[in-house]
Amino acid sequence: MSNGPVVEVTGLRKSYGALEALAGIDLAIEPGEVFALLGPNGAGKTTCVEILEGYRRRTGGEASVLGVDPDRGERRWRARIGIVLQTTTAFDHLTVDEVVAHVGSFYPNPLPARRVVDMVGLTEKRSSRCGSLSGGQKRRVEVALGFVGDPELIFLDEPTTGLDPGGRRQLWEVVEQFTALKKTVVLTTHYLDEAEALAGRVGVIVAGALVEVAPPRELGGRERALARVTFARRGRLAGAALPDLPGATLEGDMVTVPTGTPTAIVGLLSAWAAAHGEPELPALTVTRPSLEDIYLEMVGPAGHRDDGVPQ
């Protein structure tokens, strides 16, 4: 395989009339990466992956997927990518084994259907008609169809939307089995925990623009973000003069100190409290912003755009 990025996109734009669904996206995804496009509904995630899958044509910019312009993807190119669609396709009258083997037969080097069915955890249901499966089981069939061709690159478009929390976790395990095969995976999701659980890098997409690309734990400068130390000035501390705490704020008797060195601040405060005869700082907490906090801040009010971008 070539050494360049598996997916490379520059200035990718898509507009529907006056509505700009994608407003110029730059992105490179390397071989073996699990990359998540994270964003609220209507942000442009599906538009973006469907352009990369060759389902939609871009309005502007450049796109290369496995070295090929997705608008010109031929059968041989299609054989190298796997697609797990957002909608669950019903082959109601076929059994799970039959559907997986049938779709596998379109590819030059399919994985054995029985093995793929085992991997998605449908061993017990292999002889059941797809029409009789639950929603979660149908999603697993869909995942199996995306992987059965043993593609180099797999697109998963909101693989767990509509599943209950247990079903989502099970499906993550299924996806992890496949990502362990060192495939490149592009995933879209509006669940933060899903991006964090599965992806090595996350691109946050808001209103058609990619606002940040980073590993989940660094998202929004989270690693370097200021921690907050809070405690209550109660009891013997009520009248005591505070030590020098830059940026500290008071709200009633609660003191909040934003700091890059929370350990030092807590040490300083505990010495101060001890000096005033209080061995414990009342109501002490040390918090860092959660990924959720950072994400919500990034997405902002614009994130809740609901203006009918065609799905």
Added chain:
Amino acid sequence: MSAAAGGTGQLPSLLQLSWGRTVVELKQFWRNPSQVFFTFLLPVLFLVIFSSVFGNEEVEGPPGEPPLNFKNYFIPGIIAAGVMSTTFANLAVSVSMEQSVGMLKRLSGTPLPREAYFIGKMGMVVAVTSIQTAIMLGVGKAFFGVELPTDAFHWAVFGWVFVLGTVSCSALGIAYTRLIPNGDAASAVVQPPYLILQFISGVFFRYAEIPGWMQAVGAVFPLKWMAQGMRYAFTPDWLGQEEYGGWDLPQVAMMLGAWSVAGFVLAVVFFRWNRGSGS
């Protein structure tokens, strides 16, 4: 890993894939009991109803010719309507359903050649239509005294009319999906042309007895020509004179052939793999 899976590295051929699609289509058909039941039973029900209503009615021939058993008049019409039902109506409905549930989108995201999808559909309807026609001929002969053609030439005409009718109506069914807004509406949008054509193409009523303008409208579409060509195989020559002013087999072939070509072109132009995705 790929090599361990036993693949050849070669893309499967169109022939292999078309065969695979045909098998899957047939499986899906047979596993849908209500579809099987109505496809094979409805035409037989028509046969029963017509036979009961018209009993032993006969069509008077010219002087010196024995009258024609009316059953022999209507069975080719019912067979032709059955072909249109399992090809045009069935394909228009099933393809638009598959369009709206995302099956076509799913298939078009795989390396399956698009032709293989259509060849699979054709393979399925050819098999189903053949069985349906064989059942009607068998039931007609065994229970209703329908007289089958006795010479190879009449059978051959029946054969090519059947093939051209199947091809033209299948292609038109696929093209017609463009007029169907969504899967739920499919049945409602497909029924009118199919029903109306049965009335004006010599299926439910004698073609010679409907008003001239209706004949003219019916004569535009393939069902009339299919019924006419099949009727040639089951009725004496004087009937063709009386009913159509002569059998005119070359024109039957020309009309069905033209509709096959036109249907194919329309299907290619109108068919959408990826409905409503803004591509």
